[in-house]
Amino acid sequence: MAMDGYKGFLALLVAALLFGFLSVILTIVWVLHYRGGLAWDGGSLEFNWHPVLVVTGFVFIQGIAITVYRLPWTWKCSKFLMKSIHAGLNAVAAILAIVSLVSAFDFHNTMNIRNMYSMHSWIGLAVVILYMLQLLLGFLVFLLPFAPPSLRALLMPIHVYCGIFIFGTVIATVLMGLTEKLLFSLNNPAYSSLPPEGVFVNVLGFLVLVFGGLICWIVTRPQWKRPKEPDLTILQPNGGTCERVEGSMAINFGEMDKSNSELNDETAARKRNVALEEATQRSTM
Amino acid sequence: MAMDGYKGFLALLVAALLFGFLSVILTIVWVLHYRGGLAWDGGSLEFNWHPVLVVTGFVFIQGIAITVYRLPWTWKCSKFLMKSIHAGLNAVAAILAIVSLVSAFDFHNTMNIRNMYSMHSWIGLAVVILYMLQLLLGFLVFLLPFAPPSLRALLMPIHVYCGIFIFGTVIATVLMGLTEKLLFSLNNPAYSSLPPEGVFVNVLGFLVLVFGGLICWIVTRPQWKRPKEPDLTILQPNGGTCERVEGSMAINFGEMDKSNSELNDETAARKRNVALEEATQRSTM
Numbered sequence: 001m002a003m004d005g006y007k008g009f010l011a012l013l014v015a016a017l018l019f020g021f022l023s024v025i026l027t028i029v030w031v032l033h034y035r036g037g038l039a040w041d042g043g044s045l046e047f048n049w050h051p052v053l054v055v056t057g058f059v060f061i062q063g064i065a066i067t068v069y070r071l072p073w074t075w076k077c078s079k080f081l082m083k084s085i086h087a088g089l090n091a092v093a094a095i096l097a098i099v100s101l102v103s104a105f106d107f108h109n110t111m112n113i114r115n116m117y118s119m120h121s122w123i124g125l126a127v128v129i130l131y132m133l134q135l136l137l138g139f140l141v142f143l144l145p146f147a148p149p150s151l152r153a154l155l156m157p158i159h160v161y162c163g164i165f166i167f168g169t170v171i172a173t174v175l176m177g178l179t180e181k182l183l184f185s186l187n188n189p190a191y192s193s194l195p196p197e198g199v200f201v202n203v204l205g206f207l208v209l210v211f212g213g214l215i216c217w218i219v220t221r222p223q224w225k226r227p228k229e230p231d232l233t234i235l236q237p238n239g240g241t242c243e244r245v246e247g248s249m250a251i252n253f254g255e256m257d258k259s260n261s262e263l264n265d266e267t268a269a270r271k272r273n274v275a276l277e278e279a280t281q282r283s284t285m
Numbered sequence: 286m287a288m289d290g291y292k293g294f295l296a297l298l299v300a301a302l303l304f305g306f307l308s309v310i311l312t313i314v315w316v317l318h319y320r321g322g323l324a325w326d327g328g329s330l331e332f333n334w335h336p337v338l339v340v341t342g343f344v345f346i347q348g349i350a351i352t353v354y355r356l357p358w359t360w361k362c363s364k365f366l367m368k369s370i371h372a373g374l375n376a377v378a379a380i381l382a383i384v385s386l387v388s389a390f391d392f393h394n395t396m397n398i399r400n401m402y403s404m405h406s407w408i409g410l411a412v413v414i415l416y417m418l419q420l421l422l423g424f425l426v427f428l429l430p431f432a433p434p435s436l437r438a439l440l441m442p443i444h445v446y447c448g449i450f451i452f453g454t455v456i457a458t459v460l461m462g463l464t465e466k467l468l469f470s471l472n473n474p475a476y477s478s479l480p481p482e483g484v485f486v487n488v489l490g491f492l493v494l495v496f497g498g499l500i501c502w503i504v505t506r507p508q509w510k511r512p513k514e515p516d517l518t519i520l521q522p523n524g525g526t527c528e529r530v531e532g533s534m535a536i537n538f539g540e541m542d543k544s545n546s547e548l549n550d551e552t553a554a555r556k557r558n559v560a561l562e563e564a565t566q567r568s569t570m
Contacts, residue, residue, distance in 0.1 A: 117479040119464050119490040126491075161505065165498050172457035172494070179404050179461045183468050194402040205404040206411075209457070213450050220446065220505075 006072060009224050013067070016214035019207050020060040026204040027055040034197045035185070040103075042110035049103040051177065057096025058131075058170050059208055063215040065089035066163055069226045070218060079229045083143050090135055097128050120176040127169045134162055164216060171212040178205050291357060294509050298352070301499035304492050305345040311489040312340040319482045320470070325388075327395035334388040336462065342381025343416075343455050344493055348500040350374035351448055354511045355503060364514045368428050375420055382413050405461040412454045419447055449501060456497040463490050 031038060031048035038052065039045035068074065068086050101124075108115045116125065141147045141155055178201050182191045189195040218224065316323060316333035323337065324330035353359065353371050386409075393400045401410065426432045426440055463486050467476045474480040503509065 114477050114479065117477050117483060119460060119467070119487045122487050123460070123490065123494060157506075161502055165501065168453050168457075169494065169498075172453075172460050175404060175408070175457050176460050176464045179464050180468065182404070183465065192399050192402050194399065198402060202404045202407050205408065209408060209454065213454075216450065217446055221442075 005223055009070070009072070009218070009221075012214055012218055013071075016063070016067075016211060016218060019211040019214060020063055023204060023207045023211055024056050024060050026200070026207060027051050030197075030201060030204060034200070042106050044107065044111075046103050046110075047107035050100045050107075051174075051181070053096045053100035053103070054170075054174060054177070055208065057093040058100070059174060059211065061089055061093040061096070062167055062170065063211060065093060066167060066219050067215060070224050075226055079226075080143075082226070087135070087139055087143055090131075090138075094128075094131055094135055097131065101125070101128060118176075118180060120173060120180055123169065124173045124177070127166055127173060130162070130169075131166050134159070134166060164219065168212060168216065171208055174208055175205050290508055294355070294357070294503070294506075297499055297503055298356075301348070301352075301496060301503060304496040304499060305348055308489060308492045308496055309337075309341050309345050311485070311492060312336050315482075315486060315489065319485070327391050329392065329396075331388050331395075332392035335385045335392075336459075336466070338381045338385035338388070339455075339459060339462070340493065342378040343385070344459060344496065346374055346378040346381070347452055347455065348496060350378060351452060351504050352500060355509050360511055364511075365428075367511070372420070372424060372428055375416075375423075379413075379416055379420055382416065386410070386413065403461075403465060405458060405465055408454065409458045409462070412451055412458060415447070415454075416451050419444070419451060449504065453497060453501065456493055459493055460490050 031052055035044070035048050037045055038048050040049070065086055068089065069082055074082055074085075104121075105115055107113070116122065137155070138159055141152060142159070182198060182201055186195060186198060191198050316337055320329070320333050322330055323333050325334070350371055353374065354367055359367055389406075390400055392398070401407065422440070423444055426437060427444070467483060467486055471480060471483060476483050
């Protein structure tokens with residue numbers, strides 16, 4: 001069971017990475033081969049950075065960032081280290097997303113195209129702002145040591161859900177953006193005659209969608225959750241480093257709720273409290 | 286706690302219904318006021334049924350269909366009745382989705398526009414096919430009485446996840462479709478000058494997105510899950526009717542995992558098994 005769970009996790013992770021990696025590659029090939037390449041000149045070649053940076057940062061890196069806690073080989077690392085990696089990857093994705101916005105606005109301004117008229121731009125800007133708020137709130141509440149456990153417990157399910165919702169909305173926004181760009185750029189032959197570039201970018205849209213579906217599956221499986229912190233802090237008082245922890249943790253991978261067996265001698269009331277606390281703090285989504 | 290949980294659930298449900306209802310209304314106002322109305326003539330007025338049927342059926346009714354198990358006042362109803370309602374609403378949504386496809390294809394054929402060239406059409410057709418498969422599989426495995434419990438336990442997390450993934454993909458596809466239609470239809474003034482219709486449909490896109498976000502929040506909260514069936518079948522052997530069940534169920538709304546207290550005198554091994562089975566059968570997502 002433990003090994004089966006581990007193999008299943010690995011297979012899905014590899015599949016997700018493959019779809020994510022292919023999405024990035026296809027986006028780069030698209031702008032280089034079909035859209036004239038990349039430059040930072042205020043023109044359409046600067047705009048080409050927009051899809052490249054969004055798919056690389058806001059899709060692929062964000063997808064990895066929300067998955068890091070679930071990598072079994074990181075369970076021997078401290079929670080603080082993993083939080084730092086999670087926050088760091090999300091910060092990189094945020095920076096790339098901001099630069100991608102600059103490239104789009106620069107292009108519009110140079111070409112005298114109005115900014116912020118399309119649904120893609122409205123939802124896209126909204127999701128970037130939400131992402132920044134999520135990053136800031138996550139940093140203040142979960143990474144800095146000042147927030148009381150009760151506040152963390154209260155905000156954790158919201159943080160997790162908003163993270164997945166933002167990720168899904170980014171993917172929807174990418175699909176809108178690709179649709180827009182094909183309709184703007186493909187004339188003679190038009191998109192409606194389905195030229196090779198149309199097929200190519202439609203496939204890219206599918207890859208991005210499947211990547212999103214795989215990442216969301218991985219991050220919402222209760223059995224693939226990182227084991228609770230208390231076990232770790234007791235076993236490993238040395239904080240931020242990443243050392244082998246001897247014990248049942250790695251072996252128990254794939255087991256549903258090992259904390260249940262630890263509650264063996266407790267009263268029913270205590271059990272309910274723990275279950276409540278657990279579900280609040282470690283809500284899957 | 287129980288009452289707080291119930292009020293929170295109700296508030297979010299009312300908010301979701303409001304956003305869903307407004308989405309349907311705005312879609313109807315859009316096609317009637319800005320797009321010339323509705324007809325079944327093979328022309329653009331027939332096409333107008335496409336967004337109306339999709340937003341009404343594939344978004345709003347599907348959103349309600351995936352939420353029905355979580356309505357506390359239905360917990361006194363048999364699981365079979367609720368499954369039938371769940372399947373029935375999804376079947377209605379599927380029929381409306383199919384008719385919406387017919388209206389789009391009819392329009393394209395009349396106007397000599399190529400079918401199935403856009404990303405919207407590719408992902409849209411794929412998600413309709415997935416929805417049909419999900420409906421068929423759900424009917425065979427969960428509604429008909431023939432599937433063994435082990436198969437149901439195995440497929441339940443996949444059924445739940447695919448349901449939410451399909452729902453999210455439908456919303457992404459709606460946003461692509463609205464983007465396409467605005468770019469096709471708005472000339473003089475163009476979409477890029479942000480005429481009233483552009484603002485109107487952008488707002489519609491936001492409403493659909495928020496509706497999706499609220500529904501997904503509601504259906505993924507562990508504390509709002511329908512209590513397990515065994516309690517019900519014991520208390521209520523009369524099957525498909527919907528009668529008041531005296532007991533702690535309604536009062537316990539909002540409590541995390543009441544089955545925990547029932548396991549008081551069991552062995553640790555038994556507890557692990559139940560937890561495993563529970564998590565497999567009742568996976569939130």
